[in-house]
Amino acid sequence: MNRNMMMYSYLKMMNGAMNITLNGKIKTIPDQTALETLIQAHCSKPEQVVAELNDAIVQRKLWAATHLSENDHLELVSFVGGG
Amino acid sequence: MTTVQNDNLIIAGQTFTSRFLLGTGKFASKNALTESITASKTEIVTVALRRIDIDQHEENILQHIPKNITLMVNTSGARNAKEALRIARLARETGCGNWIKVEVINDSKYLLPDNAETIKATDLLVKDGFIVLPYMSPDLYAARELVAAGAATIMPLGSPIGSNKGLKTKELIQILIDEIEIPIIVDAGIGAPSQAAEAMEMGAAAVLVNTAVATAGNPPLIARAFAKAVQAGRLAYLSGLPLERIYADASSPLTGFLYE
Numbered sequence: 001m002n003r004n005m006m007m008y009s010y011l012k013m014m015n016g017a018m019n020i021t022l023n024g025k026i027k028t029i030p031d032q033t034a035l036e037t038l039i040q041a042h043c044s045k046p047e048q049v050v051a052e053l054n055d056a057i058v059q060r061k062l063w064a065a066t067h068l069s070e071n072d073h074l075e076l077v078s079f080v081g082g083g
Numbered sequence: 084m085t086t087v088q089n090d091n092l093i094i095a096g097q098t099f100t101s102r103f104l105l106g107t108g109k110f111a112s113k114n115a116l117t118e119s120i121t122a123s124k125t126e127i128v129t130v131a132l133r134r135i136d137i138d139q140h141e142e143n144i145l146q147h148i149p150k151n152i153t154l155m156v157n158t159s160g161a162r163n164a165k166e167a168l169r170i171a172r173l174a175r176e177t178g179c180g181n182w183i184k185v186e187v188i189n190d191s192k193y194l195l196p197d198n199a200e201t202i203k204a205t206d207l208l209v210k211d212g213f214i215v216l217p218y219m220s221p222d223l224y225a226a227r228e229l230v231a232a233g234a235a236t237i238m239p240l241g242s243p244i245g246s247n248k249g250l251k252t253k254e255l256i257q258i259l260i261d262e263i264e265i266p267i268i269v270d271a272g273i274g275a276p277s278q279a280a281e282a283m284e285m286g287a288a289a290v291l292v293n294t295a296v297a298t299a300g301n302p303p304l305i306a307r308a309f310a311k312a313v314q315a316g317r318l319a320y321l322s323g324l325p326l327e328r329i330y331a332d333a334s335s336p337l338t339g340f341l342y343e
Contacts, residue, residue, distance in 0.1 A: 057173065083245075083291070083293030
């Protein structure tokens, strides 16, 4: 069971869930998910990820304390090859 | 004198011995990228910033770039100055430094940079504390405005990105080299080591190549060839190339054979 699957089984156990837009796609996640929890679940190298929540960059040190809300727009970006 | 001392490339106060910059896109394998970086002896590479594919655990490019290399993040994907600033700020948040290659493009057929938006982006980014290396269409007025905005270098295109056509804008680039005080780095369109050498002979401070290395049959080998071509072109420039002439100028003494 990978981390994503663990998160979704966790989601089932939860009473509440909500929708956010993650990198342009609608995702259903548990209510009050911390940004850090979500990034750990979806990114293999969280240390190289940058998060932008509703058009504002969220500093890494604030990930754990930042809880997502219904209809949040979250962008997670990282480096790729480019010229 | 056959050696050149301290011929370093200086950008924003930082000293580099290599005058070859490498882009990291389009490599078929990460090994080919790492080997090409090593073979080219480059000290500056470009990378891009993109959304993570959240359903796939992708390999991160940074683990394939040696630690001592200066990373320059491009603003590819930006269509205007505001988007370039947004990308640059995201890039800085990664902690990988503050070098930004400004690339503002609206046209998907030729991928030509929008000079007006590039000037605006350079101004915004310099004020925000970035070291800015703008990619531009070679134009003297635009280059002067980029200098005034605080650009660290000017990076005119030789021909469209990925076209491998070489220095189609040669005479316009020469004007920039002759008139602009900060380093001119020819970026885009260089498709062969001979073209890189040509740019260096003209007096370009450096060249930036990606497609020609990444899509070659043997990327590390051509990377090595580029390194040598850039060095050869630089030495030729420093040597003071003789001028072209219309008519012949005999290499042997013009005297009657054996009679004088």
